[in-house]
Amino acid sequence: MTGTKQVADDSADTPSRARGENAGASPASSNRRGSSSARQPRIRCAIYTRKSSEEGLEQDFNSLDAQFEAASAYIMSQHHEGWRQINTRYDDGGISGGTLDRPGLVRLMADIKAGRIDMVVVYKIDRLTRSLADFAKLVETFEAHQCSFVSVTQSFNTSTSMGRLTLNVLLSFAQFEREVTAERIRDKIAASKKKGMWMGGTIPLGYDRHPDPQMRHLVINENESSTVRRLFTLYQQLGCVNKVIQQANREGLRSKIHSRRDGSTVGGNPFSTGQIYYLLRNPTYLGLVRHKQTTFPGQHQPIIDKDLWDNVQDQLKLGSARKRSTQEGPSPTRTRQSPLIGKLFDEQGQRLTPSHASKKGKRHRYYVSRHLVTGRVASDARQRGLRLPAGSLEDHVAASVANHLTTATQQHRLTIAPDAAAGSSLIRKAQEISQEPSGLLSCVARITLGKGEITTRLDEHQLGKALDIDPGQLSEDVLTFTASFQLRRRGVEAKLISPITTPSPDRKLIEVLAKAHGWLARHRRGETLKQIAETEGHAEYYVSTRIKLAFLSPRIQEAILSGTQPSDLSLETLMKRRIPIEWQAQETRFGFSTIDRQDAGSVYRPLVR
Secondary structure (H helix, E strand, O other), X not given: OOOHHHHHHHHHOOHHHHHHHOOOOOHHHHHHHOOOOOOOOOEEEEXXXXXXXXXXXXXXXXXXXXXXXXXXXXXXXXXXHOEEEOOOOEEEXXXXXXXXXXXXXXXXXXXXXXXXXXXXXXXXXXXXXXXXXXXXXXHHHHHHOOOEEEEOOOOOOOOOHHHHHHHHXXXXXXXXXXXXXXXXXXXXXHHHHHOOOOOXXXXXXXXXXXXXXXXXXXXXXXXXXXXXXXXHHHHHHHOOHHHHHHHHHHHXXXXXXXXXXXXXXXXXXXXXXXXXXXXXXXXXXXXXXXXXXXXXXXXXXXXXXXXXXXXXXXHHHHHHOOOOOOOOOOOHHHHOOOOXXXXXXXXXXXXXXXXXXXXXXXXXXXXXXXXXXXXXXXXOXXXXXXXXEHHHHHHHHHHHHHHHHHHHHHOOOOEOOOOHHHHHHHHHHHHHHHOOHHHHHHOEEEEEEOOOEEEEEEOHHHHHHHHOOOHHHEOHHHHEEEEEOEEEEEOOEEEXXXXXXXXXXXXXXXXXXXXXXXXXXXXXXXXXXXXXXXHHOOOHHHHHHHHHHHHOOHHHHHHHHHOOOOOOOOHHHHHHOOOOOOHHHHHHHOOOOOOOHHHHHHHOOOOOO
16 A cells, blocks of 8 residues: 555556556557557546534535545546546445444445455545554455555555554554543443433333423323333232233233334334333333433433332342252252254244243253243144153254264265265264264254154254364255154143164274274375374374274174164274174174175275275
8 A cells, every 4th residue: 555656656557457448449549649558547546435423414515525525636636647536425424433334435345346446535544444453454455456545634655664654653543532532422421311311312111302402301201101100000919020911912001102213113012021121120210310230310200109119129029039949059950951942843833932840849841832831822723732841852853863964974965075085074073963962952953843753954054063064065955854753642741752762872982983084094195003193192003903993894883883783892892803804704703693685785885985
């Protein structure tokens, strides 16, 4: 990035732009104008303007226009250097220079990256940014796309060390000015609130802005204030927010209607739980103004009297108190989460929500159809609703996901373009997450309970993150699968009967098997067993005796990964006994029954080529 004269010289070193402008010129015109090498190249200049506040922007000639005219005149003064102003304006009114998220600046940077701009002209440097960190990002983008910038009122040349020092000093003062201004505004707001003034924000239900914009306090809205008093009275009588909401809906009470600048309105809806809690705890209704954790007497009139306010606050505190367990330490059943929350749906598309019940001091978790919790009538009269034990359902889902991922990785169906060399790594990572039910359930995006089957949709982003691969490489066919199950009803509650039995793999054996595949891949790339042993921190004998596990038959390896191998087949057994070269001989020696020739073609294939 350079100053004015330097920019013109740099542009002369860009023959592609000069050739582009002369592409349509005739030889005669070229002779009249002189040779292309002697002609001054054009420098496309864009003007960027900014103003931090919206004050005065409604005027016919505002600060943005003044900055634009000054920059335009400066470009005209450099006309002999080839500077040409483009027609597009990049203005940001009412936006601080402490952020780069500005519409005008975003459009400017997009055009720079598209190669439409050679020079950015600003009135002052702080119009572009007031942050040193942001300025460094902008400079990096400018330099990457051969774009420079110049300030009309601050002359410097950034091609020299002194010019760069001057620029950094100016930006440091600009950032200091912004921080001091922010501190001054915060102090002003705090001092004003101590005097009881309303300093802006969302107007609460029951109040309106004072008709005089110079008056910094609220006035009571008589129609809305009756709604506020009614809600406080209902909670005093009922002592339950849900009951307050139900009664408020029956009485037709609605939230405040707010008007936007474009003329549209929001609000006027039934109250939610969060809105009721916020309203009941808002000290504005007691005639106070809150600043952080402190309240001050306000200049507005209260809507709620002190006795009613104190009564409601005491009830809120009493209602928020929870009965604690007398057992030492946290109870696992109490602290256990519901990992399938928001992911579980029935065949009608209705969501199942977590619930629990306590019996004889023991807490039981369930996933229950939404209409059974809310008491609303189901959309389908034939829909009875579901109440499934959470633990068994989560175990079933985790087991089905583990089985599905194990099968997909072993059959090289997990990715769009199967990579045999990376197969062992994927198998290892799939087995690692299969050992953690919480990790498996975090990869679930949606579960639909149908008649006799569960359809599971996996989240490609979470699964890709867990397997450490690009989510875009995952095969679409693998992301959705179906597993069978049965429901045995007992009244409302349904017991889940799953044909899937949770395997119990030998983790130690699986870990060594995964290492053996990794060592084999490194050995095939040229590393000796001694080099592998040194990098792994083992003796060469240790590596040489365990790398042979990678040559076990696929059937034996699949059984080890799923935990279905014979009970006497352990790491110690494999280390003590000689492993035959032929796969059929291996299976006979280690207790696997013979298989049909029809199935042999699908079973006897190497996992790593």
